[in-house]
């Protein structure tokens with residue numbers, strides 16, 4: 001309380017002095033979170049003629065998990081690398097449905113390139129280069145059988161199982177480091193958790209609705225953004241097309257602490273004490289944020305909602321970027337490293353490649369799931385040492401130099417995300433998804449995790465579904 005308002009501190013202030021109040025900003029709709037879902041929800045409202053909304057975002061820019069960061073040290077120019085999403089997964093087949101992200105990319109002239117995950121691939125183990133592409137080919141067939149099995153179970157009305165059970169029923173029981181690394185590349189690298197931790201049916205849905213044209217998917221291409229404006233440019237440029245130039249519809253640097261909801265409306269209290277109120281609110285915060293109680297709901301969310309929130313998993317997918325004074329690695333786009341320990345620094349991608357960022361000296365390795373959470377507890381120096389030891393094993397005849405730059409984000413610890421994207425565990429029932437999406441009176445929910453077809457690793461348009469009801 002400022003001293004001039006506090007009668008106990010300053011007796012000259014008359015006792016009748018009005019109590020200090022923080023002005024409440026009123027809007028028709030508050031959109032909580034300025035990621036892609038929040039932006040598209042705002043666009044939907046705008047198109048419906050409702051312009052009295054405010055996007056409330058804690059970060060200093062829109063885009064959410066779409067985050068490009070400058071990376072690299074002299075003598076190389078610094079380049080933008082994507083610590084969040086990188087690929088448009090499934091683009092369009094002639095005459096077929098277009099992935100809405102692909103549409104945005106075309107509209108805003110995103111520079112991207114086809115990324116050949118399956119044909120431009122080198123393989124290594126702890127002794128160096130090792131050709132196990134035949135084993136890898138087998139793992140592609142195993143994954144194909146897995147998705148077919150999931151479809152059969154849905155058709156027969158059978159219950160879900162883990163993807164591990166599905167693999168085993170299909171006869172796939174990887175027993176060697178080569179087979180386990182190949183399976184990891186097919187599965188964990190997409191779902192950010194192991195087959196044991198993932199739903200058979202839901203993981204296959206995600207795959208089919210994205211890649212399989214006969215199941216309503218877009219195409220089997222993965223298009224990688226190499227745009228130096230950052231992948232986020234498609235979200236941010238789209239937003240500037242309809243948001244008021246005055247900036248009144250967006251509050252940046254505004255961290256929500258409390259969401260009070262009632263039959264009359266929704267009131268939001270920010271970390272700095274400012275308050276906003278509205279007739280409706282649409283919460284697009286990540287599943288991880290909801291799970292972690294970073295935001296307090298008053299009254300508490302009902303039991304059915306809390307059960308749904310806690311039943312899904314916010315998985316972690318971490319890219320570790322390294323820059324070296326010269327390129328000493330493979331000329332393919334991708335590489336698999338098969339360690340004795342499943343999932344230990346398995347998937348490598350060269351950015352210093354003619355199709356991507358040639359001459360950049362950059363390579364990155366991706367880790368997922370529990371291993372990704374584990375490295376967040378280590379220091380940068382410890383992780384760098386582990387990664388370098390793997391590179392030395394992969395390239396025994398090379399004197400692997402010290403990197404000129406090294407970086408990885410800590411998605412799991414980040415209070416605005418608490419992980420990278422959602423994954424369905426085998427115990428997740430379909431009803432949980434309905435409950436995750438369900439509104440509580442005037443408080444609506446959207447975002448990546450609330451999408452039945454595209455939860456997890458595909459950019460989400462969940463906001464569209466809920467906002468129709470709001471309008």
Ligand SMILES: Cc1cc2nc3c(=O)[nH]c(=O)nc-3n(C[C@H](O)[C@H](O)[C@H](O)COP(=O)(O)OP(=O)(O)OC[C@H]3O[C@@H](n4cnc5c(N)ncnc54)[C@H](O)[C@@H]3O)c2cc1C
Nearest residue numbers: 033035036037058064065085086087256420448457458459
């Ligand atoms: C490492 C990684 C790799 C990925 N790879 C791909 C890929 O290649 N292709 C693909 O299609 N998808 C990928 N994804 C998934 C994709 O990024 C997400 O599905 C999508 O960005 C989710 O958008 P959203 O708007 O639902 O959520 P978010 O982007 O999380 O938006 C929610 C917003 O809420 C804000 N927020 C959180 N808490 C608060 C608070 N208390 N107060 C105010 N604001 C708050 C956050 O800052 C954020 O901006 C990846 C994600 C990650 C992290």
